[in-house]
Amino acid sequence: MQKKVFQLLVDNNPGVLSRISGLFSRRGYNIESITAGVTADSRYTRITIVAAGDDVILDQIEKQVAKLVDVRDIHELIPADSVYRELAMVKVRAHADQRQSILATANVFRGNIVDVSIDSLIIEITGSQSKIDAFLKLLEGYEILELARTGIAGLGRGTDNVIYLDD
Amino acid sequence: MIGAEAIVKCLEKEKTEYVFGYSGVAIDPFWNKILDTNIKSVLIRTEQNAAHCASGYARISGKTGVCAVTSGPGATNLITGIATAYADSIPLVAITGQVNSDMIGSDVFQEADITGAVESFVKYSYLVRDVADIPRIFKEAFYIASTGRKGPVLIDIPFDIQNAEFPGKFVYPDTISMRTYKPTVKGNMVQIKKVIKEVEKAKKPIICVGGGVHLSNATKELREFAELNNVPVVSTMMGIGVMPTEHPLYFGMVGNNGQSYANKAMNESDLLLMVGARVADRAVNRPDLITENKVMVxxxxxxxxxxxxxxxxxxxxxxxxxxxxxxxAQDDHADDHSDWIATINEYKKTALSKAKKAAKKSKYVEPKEFITKLSNAMKNDAVYVADVGQNQMWSCAHHIVKNGRFITSGGMGTMGYSIPAALGAKLASPKKQVVAVTGDGAFQMSMMELATMRQYGVAVKIVVMKNGYLGMVREHQHFAYNDNYSMVELKGDPDLSLIAAAYGMGYAKVDGSSDLEKELKSFLSDDTSALMEVIVDPKALTK
Structure with missing residues (x-):
């Protein structure tokens, strides 16, 4: 099994996300994360999908998704030529005596504290999936109360693969 | 003008001849406005068959079939028909009525989320939210259904949208350009030249044709190419009829229900052109064999x-x-592969000599012999519609296509397809002889359409291979469960002579003592509906 990150440009139609996620579930493809948001041109939505499978499956995923009527473009975001980011919010149990060490760890990872209560903190952290995984590993000594990860969003580097939307 | 008028105007622009369907309040504005047009509506007897009729019509006319039903149960009943068309890539536009827009999602009477339910069986679907979108949506729907890999498109139209005033002047788009849907039509010239080089090099080339050749209306070109280069041809079930059965270059159907010599020839070839076929499990159960030691295109x-x-x-x-x-255009010289063709002919001869000869005297009709005799009695350009089950296997192996068509539900294997599909096929080509061959199981799934045939005067010849069993599954249980039969015996079958009489159809019955040629000649002698009951041994097997 290997992972690939796909970037999709789709028509911003009602139900487009369910058409894409439905295709993954009915064909039994593994989806690790999916993120979607409207682009600068409101006719389109950009979707980033992380999928897992062998070469044949990953090739089929690309072709079957491309076949959907709403999909204008799908291509792989090759790691060397792309930038990926994920955002995570972690709510950790933090009593007064634990707070300093948690804050120190968060600082190393450039995390932001977005909520503080008597016995908890919410840390917001952005980065590659491996950075977030590493941060969460360091928090294992504490009690993680809640965790929300967005899944990755990505873009290719430079202007080579930009699709101009003025048709 | 209201939405429903806009819909029928769109159908007129698409030159729709027939709409197959069923009524219901949620689709009533549409059926009301269709009265103002020359489009003919056909009231079928259960919604599933509306899609099958449209499918048979589409396959014979080459146009997009259209069906329309009401919301809720009407729409859900249509699903099997839509899925059947999807599996065989048949172009359909299915119109469903829907509850009022502001009620959607509140589980009101006869509400079903049909666009959600058919998601995995359609090329695309629409829920119309604004009456002004009707012309664009219909233009897109017909375009999507009939281009690229063809298939069904569903348009769900709420009752209030059908009744809403259409704003401004109705304009149906002449051309279409969709930002996200652009199917490839022309093949890549570099690849085409590569293939031609391989054809010239090959010693043992073979073409395997699938349903895509019919869908692309390319039988003429394919035959011409095979004949020019003397390339033998085999077919999948959906590709039957691309070549006339008795063409010297044609060697039958491949697959686990196909001819052994067809499989052998395909596996031993050094160049295989797989044309408009999915390489699905029933056609090729060992994909490694068709890529081994050969160039596969x-x-x-x-x-x-x-x-x-x-x-x-x-x-x-x-x-x-x-x-x-x-x-x-690229291939400038003919090739000769007579040695290779002679080899396949040897395989064929050996296989046929091993085939079991039927016992001479029996009270039953020998099904293989019957299908061959039926084919011989049929007209040159007749349409043969096989149902699903043993009748389908016997038909695939023994029906002789001359210059007509052979159609069946291949991908989905939907029982009860043949009678409604034959009805649609006959309306698409009223001058042609249309014969539906079915079993006593599938017949009872679709016999309500005899009323539709009578109502609209559609003459279809129906052959029921009657053995009192769901024969294909019985055959499976014979091998897999040592004759321990479960859920396959059809006790309580109706008397088919009375059924035929009830619907005012001609009737004939043949058994082992009948003169088949004579009976078939009289059965097929005129252009009226008739039913022939063929008494088949329940123990008869397809293999």
């Missing part, structure tokens, strides 16, 4: 089919008609 309009089941040496995406026109 996969030609399909759907890029996702290429590499799905088998990795070809040369992929070629595009419409088959265009590609074979390009092949013919």
């Amino acid at each position: 996969h030609i399909d309009v759907d890029p996702a089919e290429i590499g799905k089941n088998v990795g070809p040496t040369i992929p070629l995406v595009g419409d088959i008609k265009h590609i074979f026109q390009d092949f013919l």
Whole structure:
């Protein structure tokens, strides 16, 4: 099994996300994360999908998704030529005596504290999936109360693969 | 003008001849406005068959079939028909009535989320939210259904939208350009030249044709190419009829229900052109054999089919008609493969000599012999519609296609397809003889359409292979469960002579003592509906 990150440009139609996620579930493809948001041109939505499978499956995923009527473009975001980011919010149990060490760890990872209560903190952290995984590993000594990860969003580097939307 | 008038105007613009369907309040505005047009409506007897009728019509006319039903149960009943069309890539536009827009999602009477329910069986679906979108949506729907890899498109139209005033002047778009849907039509010239080189090099080339050749209306080009280069041809179930059965270059159907010599020839070839076929499990159960020691060229309009089941040496995406026109233009000299053809003919001779000969005297009709005799009695350009089950296997193996068509539900294997599909096929070509061959199981799933045939005066010849069993599954239980039969015996079958009489149809019954030629000649002698009951041994097997 290997992972690939796909970037999709789709028509911003009602139900487009369910058409894409439905295709993954009915064909039994593994989806690790999916993120979607409207682009600068409101006719389109950009979707980033992380999928897992062998070469044949990953090739089929690309072709079957491309076949959907709403999909204008799908291509792989090759790691060397792309930038990926994920955002995570972690709510950790933090009593007064634990707070300093948690804050120190968060600082190393450039995390932001977005909520503080008597016995908890919410840390917001952005980065590659491996950075977030590493941060969460360091928090294992504490009690993680809640965790929300967005899944990755990505873009290719430079202007080579930009699709101009003025048709 | 209201929405429903806009819908029928769209159908007029698409030159729709027939709409097959069923009524219900949620689709009533549409059926009301269709009265103002020359479009003929056909009231079928259960919604599933509306899609099957439209499918039979589409396959014979080459146009997009249209069906329309009401919301809720009408729409859900249609699903099997839509899925059947999807599996065989048949172009349909299915229109469903829906509850009022502001009620959607509140589980009111006869509400069903049909666009959600058919998501995995349609090429695309629409829920119309604004009456002004009707012309664009219909233009897109017909375009999507009939281009690229064809298939069903569903349009769900709420009752209030059908009744809403259409704003401004009705304009049906002449042309269409969709930002996100642009199927490939022309094949890549570099790949085409590569294939032609391989054809010239090959010592043992073979073409395997699938349903895509019919869908692309490319039988003429394909035959011409095979004849020019003396390339033998085999077919999948959906590709039957691309070549006349008795053509010297044609060697039958491949697959686990096909001819052994067809499989052998395909596996031993050094160049295989797979044309408009999915390489699905029933046609090719060991994909490794069709790529081993050979160049495999996969030609399909759907890029996702290429590499799905088998990795070809040369992929070629595009419409088959265009590609074979390009092949013919590029290929400047004929090839001779008479040694290779002689080898396959030897395989065929050996296989046929091993075939079991039927016992001479029996009270039953020998099904294989019957199908051959039926074919011989049929007209040159007749349409033969096989149902699903043993009758389908016997039909595939023994029906002789001359210059007509052979149609059946291949991908989905939907029982009860043949009678409604034959009805649609007959309306598409009223001058042609249309024969539906079915079993006593599938007949009872679709016999309500005898009323539709009578109501609209559609003359279809129906052959019921009667053995009192769901024969195909009985055959499976014979092998898999040592004759321990469960859920396959059809006790309580109706008397078919009375059924035929009840619907005012001609009737004939043949058994082992009948003179089949004479009976068939009289059965097929005129252009009226008739039913022939063929008494088949329940123990008869397809293999």
